[in-house]
Amino acid sequence: MKRRAFIQAGAALGIGAVFTQSSQAQALKVRKTNPQVMDTRGDVAANAGLPINSKNQGTHYRPKYRMGLGGLAAGNGFNTISNDEEILKMLHAAWDSGVRHYDTSPFYGLSLSERRFGDLLRNKKREDYVLSSKVGRILTPSAEPLPKKWHWAKPSPFHYHYDYSAAGTRRSIEDSLHRIGVSSLDIVYIHDLSPQNSDMGENWTQYVDEALKGAIPELTKMRDEGIIKGWGFGINTPDILYNYLDQMDPDICLLALQYSILDHQQALDKTFPLLDERDISVVVGAPLNGGFLAGRNRFNYSSYIPQEMQDKYTKISAIAQQHGIDIKTAALQFAAAPSTVSAIIPGARTSEQLDENVESMKIKIPAEFWSKLKSEKLIMSDAPTPS
Template sequence: MTSRRHFLTLAAAGAALAAASPLMAQSSPAPGSVLPTRGTPRANTALATNTPRPGGRFRPLTRLGLGGAPLGGSLAPTTDEAAHATMAAAWAAGIRTFDTSPWYGLGLSERRMGRELHNHPAADYTLSSKTGRLLTGTAGPLQKTNWHDPAPFRYAYDYSAAGTRRSVEDSLNRLGVSQLDIVLIHDLSPENKDLGMPWEQRFAEAAKGAMPELTRMREEGLIKAWGFGVNRPQPALRAVAEADPDIMLLACQYSILDHEATLHETFPKLAEKGVSVMVGSPLLAGYLTGRERYLYGSPIPEWAPAKRAKIAAVCERHGIDLRTAALQFADAPEVVSSIIPGARTPEQVRANVASMGIAIPADFWAELKQEKLIAADAPVPASLG
């Protein structure tokens, strides 16, 4: 994956489109730069929260959350100090939904996230972590991963009942907090070629082990909800058919650029069971803020640059930025209970929070639908002043 980071200039994107170029014009700022927030703020810019539903399944506190992969060194190295500043900025900005995993930096993300969260009462935030890989310390060579400067641990897949309970206990110890609200069965998905066997075999292991164990932990009051954290829909859909999950973290599956299959096939089946969705990668790992990377190492689809440029040009005409449009679009469906873009700097956190407070005009969404850039029946935010 290239280490260069590109910054999207919306005015240049409009000019590129006018010139019939399929690509966006870009410049190259320092890593960590953010797309400036554009648009008129609403009168009330406080982050939206989820209202508890009598008899309903657990939903996170704030609809905007923080994804913890960058705190573990995804895509670029992150220091302890930078991670601490990012978490402090998230808390100060009102974010109260946090997602992490033992996998992120082999424990680094959990330790760094817990440094901030252990200072606050557990009732004041929602915390999700994951299970499926157990970590063990080692002084020998580490397994090859894509994490930058990971902690010195080895990992092994384990979706058994005993492994799941140990994983939760290990996460609590690394985080230094008293409870996990949500536990997600992680990366048990068709695209994960590291599983050591077909994903269906691992799913069978989880169906006998992790899933009933997490249900017991929910009944015991040790957790409030469980589900899957996956990059493909098949495991989530199979889980709602065979077990009793509460929530799914669907990464890489619902964005302003690519959403129709999830909107029409996955969301209805989850909503039918009362299962909500945490949207991971709503910015496609930076592609919707102008970076020349698509998700997590995937090649940029041939159709993506032209579509991104067209959406950016509509943003320019309506005086908003693409990040703002993308985040609010991902947050709009009723089945979505939170969106959790990652951030590695305080500036990125504050920019994401600012985006959620912009009043996007209804004409913007109407133009996207008229130009067939988003699905005609895609939910969009209410145009509140």
């Protein structure tokens, strides 16, 4: 087997990488067999590390660590019951593998995700990792189940109400710090200001008005005072960016379900150029389309799988197999490739899933694979790809 030194995708974009390379590094073939987890396939440098961003030269904050962990599954997302021990094992696996970027939310399991993340992070040096959470919902204790069923199995005993005011924003941050057990957040995202949010629907602009008067000035003040490093929006649709961006100055946006190997044209044509003009970076949430690209029978948090997406999945998987890799690996590296993207935060429920995601970021993908996808019109011709 050939010896090789693998340089992580993104060098051409000015992106650094954490590597301890050696001329003795032996490339490894990864062929795992857990039927519950999609195997990672391909050539890996034995001591390759996870990618980081080079020193921030722009006007807005970018997190150092490009490979992160999303916290939805840690809140029993997708109505999957996980116990504290299983999630803590996964979180320790993340830390041990070099993951240092963690995203959570009060909404995930109605505080469950934040508490579980805290079981790991409160014992770590605060300067050693990037942590983000979200504002927009205030949790209140309740003996009654939440009236509306969301994605959470056995959430914590809380109800919530929307509050995008200045006071509500500060209270939400303080509540998160208490639940996680840490002294600060690096990034705060204003959560779910979108017409896709079924709680809001057509009334979502009323909440935007409240945020423009309250949450946005408060977070800007907290950033300027050094209390947080950056703020932005955690959203599943880009509507607020298209309609209100001229009225605010965010640093970073967590865009879920908007940039993946299966669906990325709108982001490349409109969203990314709009953000690039203002030096606003993107954290890609759900780069595996809610688990679909890792073999789950769901797409973008729903059991409905569009036929077009199923067809693309089948075709890309076949081409990946021809080139000795897997579609999950291709999807994760694809999501991390654009210069607009400062991080990706795939989720994980088990340590095995976490380990496979980390392995995928170390695979060397043949350039011919990406050329084939473009020639077959399975990805956009101008889509950035790992180099």
